[in-house]
Amino acid sequence: MSTQMSTACTCSAGGSARLAAYREKWAALFPDKLSMGFANGVVSNPYCPQCRFCCGPQEETEPFPMALLDSQVSARTKDDFYLLDEHTAALDQRGCRALGPCGCRLDNALRPFACNIFPYVLVNGRLYLYKVCPASLFAEEDEARSLGRQVHAWLASLPEADVRRISITRSCQDLADKYLDLGLAPLC
Numbered sequence: 001m002s003t004q005m006s007t008a009c010t011c012s013a014g015g016s017a018r019l020a021a022y023r024e025k026w027a028a029l030f031p032d033k034l035s036m037g038f039a040n041g042v043v044s045n046p047y048c049p050q051c052r053f054c055c056g057p058q059e060e061t062e063p064f065p066m067a068l069l070d071s072q073v074s075a076r077t078k079d080d081f082y083l084l085d086e087h088t089a090a091l092d093q094r095g096c097r098a099l100g101p102c103g104c105r106l107d108n109a110l111r112p113f114a115c116n117i118f119p120y121v122l123v124n125g126r127l128y129l130y131k132v133c134p135a136s137l138f139a140e141e142d143e144a145r146s147l148g149r150q151v152h153a154w155l156a157s158l159p160e161a162d163v164r165r166i167s168i169t170r171s172c173q174d175l176a177d178k179y180l181d182l183g184l185a186p187l188c
């Protein structure tokens with residue numbers, strides 16, 4: 001039987017309480033439950049246009065790095081992103097520079113891969129689900145895992161150097177609080 005994403009099993013008490021608060025917040029904002037999809041390297045998430053939570057100012061002090069592949073770097077890059085370096089966009093307490101009044105201003109081809117597959121996140125070569133996202137919190141766990149396997153298969157088809165570049169690191173506490181390990185084979 002399908003079950004909704006747990007807010008208790010792998011979380012610290014603080015993380016669990018925070019997820020419960022987000023669940024309440026998203027439930028008020030999104031009375032209708034919607035489903036994600038995946039095609040051509042992009043997760044479609046029908047909650048995004050109204051949500052925009054992960055593109056706006058972040059509460060964490062540590063920037064969220066979003067790797068850019070060579071094909072995504074050009075003279076316009078510095079106008080589209082706050083940059084940690086030439087190949088790494090940053091999402092931080094200022095939010096993302098690419099966020100406009102109607103959502104992300106960028107085409108999928110220019111968006112960091114991290115954005116195109118979010119709320120699936122590659123951390124230390126393993127695929128996780130970012131549990132704070134409303135699409136994750138409201139998903140049936142078997143559906144979220146099934147979509148995760150599709151994202152995983154697609155990532156596995158990319159050159160390993162690109163996968164290594166896309167992979168980020170997170171603190172153990174952050175991982176335990178906000179991310180679900182999908183239990184899939186490491187990708188790099």
Ligand code: SF4
Binds near residue numbers: 134
């Ligand atoms: S948190 Fe989830 S629904 Fe909200 S903008 Fe990010 S990916 Fe979209």
Ligand code: SF4
Binds near residue numbers: 055100104
């Ligand atoms: S590039 Fe677009 S999708 Fe990615 S964080 Fe910035 S605004 Fe959001």
